[in-house]
Amino acid sequence: MSSSQRPVVILGSTGSIGTQCIRVIERNPNLYRVTALAAGGHNLALLARQCVRLGVEIVAIADGDKAELEAELRQAFQTEGLPVRRLQILVGERAATECAASSSADTVVVNGITGAIGLDPSLAALRAGATLALANKESLVAGAPLIRSALQRPGQIVPVDSEHSAIAQCLRSGRHERGLTVPVVSGKTDVSSLVLTASGGPFRGKTRAELETVTVAQALNHPTWDMGPVVTINSATLMNKALELIEAHVLFDIAPEHIIPVVHPQSHIHSMVQWKDGSTIAQTSPPSMLIPIALGLSWPDRLEAVAPANLFDFPFSWDFEPVDLQTFPALQLARECAAAGGTMPAVMNAANEVCVQAFRDERIGFLDIVARVQEVCSEHETLPGTSHEEVSTAVTWAQSYARHLIATR
Numbered sequence: 001m002s003s004s005q006r007p008v009v010i011l012g013s014t015g016s017i018g019t020q021c022i023r024v025i026e027r028n029p030n031l032y033r034v035t036a037l038a039a040g041g042h043n044l045a046l047l048a049r050q051c052v053r054l055g056v057e058i059v060a061i062a063d064g065d066k067a068e069l070e071a072e073l074r075q076a077f078q079t080e081g082l083p084v085r086r087l088q089i090l091v092g093e094r095a096a097t098e099c100a101a102s103s104s105a106d107t108v109v110v111n112g113i114t115g116a117i118g119l120d121p122s123l124a125a126l127r128a129g130a131t132l133a134l135a136n137k138e139s140l141v142a143g144a145p146l147i148r149s150a151l152q153r154p155g156q157i158v159p160v161d162s163e164h165s166a167i168a169q170c171l172r173s174g175r176h177e178r179g180l181t182v183p184v185v186s187g188k189t190d191v192s193s194l195v196l197t198a199s200g201g202p203f204r205g206k207t208r209a210e211l212e213t214v215t216v217a218q219a220l221n222h223p224t225w226d227m228g229p230v231v232t233i234n235s236a237t238l239m240n241k242a243l244e245l246i247e248a249h250v251l252f253d254i255a256p257e258h259i260i261p262v263v264h265p266q267s268h269i270h271s272m273v274q275w276k277d278g279s280t281i282a283q284t285s286p287p288s289m290l291i292p293i294a295l296g297l298s299w300p301d302r303l304e305a306v307a308p309a310n311l312f313d314f315p316f317s318w319d320f321e322p323v324d325l326q327t328f329p330a331l332q333l334a335r336e337c338a339a340a341g342g343t344m345p346a347v348m349n350a351a352n353e354v355c356v357q358a359f360r361d362e363r364i365g366f367l368d369i370v371a372r373v374q375e376v377c378s379e380h381e382t383l384p385g386t387s388h389e390e391v392s393t394a395v396t397w398a399q400s401y402a403r404h405l406i407a408t409r
């Protein structure tokens with residue numbers, strides 16, 4: 001390893017964020033070296049190929065068989081024409097957390113795991129002193145007080161979610177020192193609001209009556225982004241924007257009433273910051289996660305030619321419209337959950353994870369997802385959420401109450 005190569009740990013390496021992160025790193029071999037990979041264990045052949053190609057030292061899987069992974073690794077070494085080498089293999093539900101804990105202050109840990117299961121690995125990365133390039137928004141929604149107390153230094157979290165990366169980039173144009181992430185210009189904040197753009201998802205413009213019969217395949221057909229299935233369905237219910245509103249509130253320490261969601265169907269403007277003088281700064285590029293992922297690795301520097309830029313030499317237009325809050329009530333629910341604070345956002349997310357799985361299994365309809373999440377939240381008595389035990393008790397309760405509602409309605 002050359003001393004100029006920064007060590008990188010990728011959690012969720014076989015997913016949409018993970019594979020795109022590997023693309024960025026493979027284009028910049030002099031800058032980065034992947035030391036560890038973690039995945040769920042559902043695609044061992046791909047994981048083994050990644051390990052061999054990248055020369056990692058540690059590989060972690062949540063589920064699956066160690067012997068099967070070893071066999072895939074042997075096969076991958078042979079396919080690449082390389083001598084078989086032993087790797088440290090971690091297996092089990094704590095494996096990704098152990099993998100993150102193996103990092104150190106100069107490491108970037110990229111968290112591309114889906115779901116609140118990503119919280120413990122995020123905490124482990126922060127406690128190890130690593131930079132956390134965070135795509136796993138559920139970490140912040142489920143465990144904001146825990147994340148705050150695990151933070152070792154300002155700027156330790158670099159947001160990878162496209163909207164939050166955009167906001168972080170826009171914030172560099174003025175004064176804003178508060179929040180958990182990448183403070184750049186110190187001084188009292190001059191921000192008046194954050195404008196959170198939403199594509200509107202595949203069902204933009206539909207009525208609730210029309211949404212009653214939409215299918216899983218239709219919900220997975222995102223108009224502008226190619227992503228993993230959970231975030232794609234969350235985009236369709238606008239629960240993704242609900243999670244992102246809480247994510248922005250936590251990351252940038254801005255009151256939810258100063259975060260304004262707006263539908264922008266082209267997904268070219270990734271979010272904006274409005275300043276006290278009336279100015280608005282936007283960050284734009286054609287939809288691609290490569291830029292926010294690259295910035296997660298290199299912040300505040302920029303890598304060369306990461307993705308195509310907007311072309312301004314032919315006519316086109318960008319549209320904006322208000323979010324239809326009657327048809328898509330998730331955002332209003334998020335505001336209420338953010339106001340309640342403590343364990344309430346973790347409960348909202350946990351119930352949503354259960355309901356999204358039930359919708360994917362065709363056990364509930366599309367509109368039932370947010371309706372059941374609302375019911376779960378309305379029955380929850382908020383706790384401060386400052387201990388791990390409180391958060392996991394609330395999450396377990398929300399999961400089982402959501403399952404009960406799904407089974408009995």
Ligand SMILES: NC(=O)C1=CN([C@@H]2O[C@H](COP(=O)(O)OP(=O)(O)OC[C@H]3O[C@@H](n4cnc5c(N)ncnc54)[C@H](OP(=O)(O)O)[C@@H]3O)[C@@H](O)[C@H]2O)C=CC1
Pocket residue numbers: 011012013014015016017018038039040041042043061062093096111112113114115117135136137138160161162225226227228229230231289
């Ligand atoms: N995809 C995108 O463009 C964007 C994604 N995000 C966020 O990034 C996160 C990841 O999304 P995305 O890449 O789309 O999701 P995917 O479903 O494509 O990938 C999820 C990854 O997590 C792994 N995984 C699942 N469970 C575990 C576990 N217990 N331990 C370790 N790894 C695990 C999966 O492994 P396996 O393959 O074995 O199941 C897979 O590698 C989500 O929080 C999402 O909201 C945010 C903005 C954009």
Ligand SMILES: CC(=O)[C@@H](O)[C@H](O)COP(=O)(O)O
Pocket residue numbers: 161162163197198199200201225231234235236240241289
């Ligand atoms: C790419 C990204 O950051 C996603 O979270 C995206 O925001 C999803 O699109 P929606 O705007 O439809 O939720």
Ligand SMILES: [Mn+2]
Pocket residue numbers: 161162163244
């Ligand atoms: Mn996003």
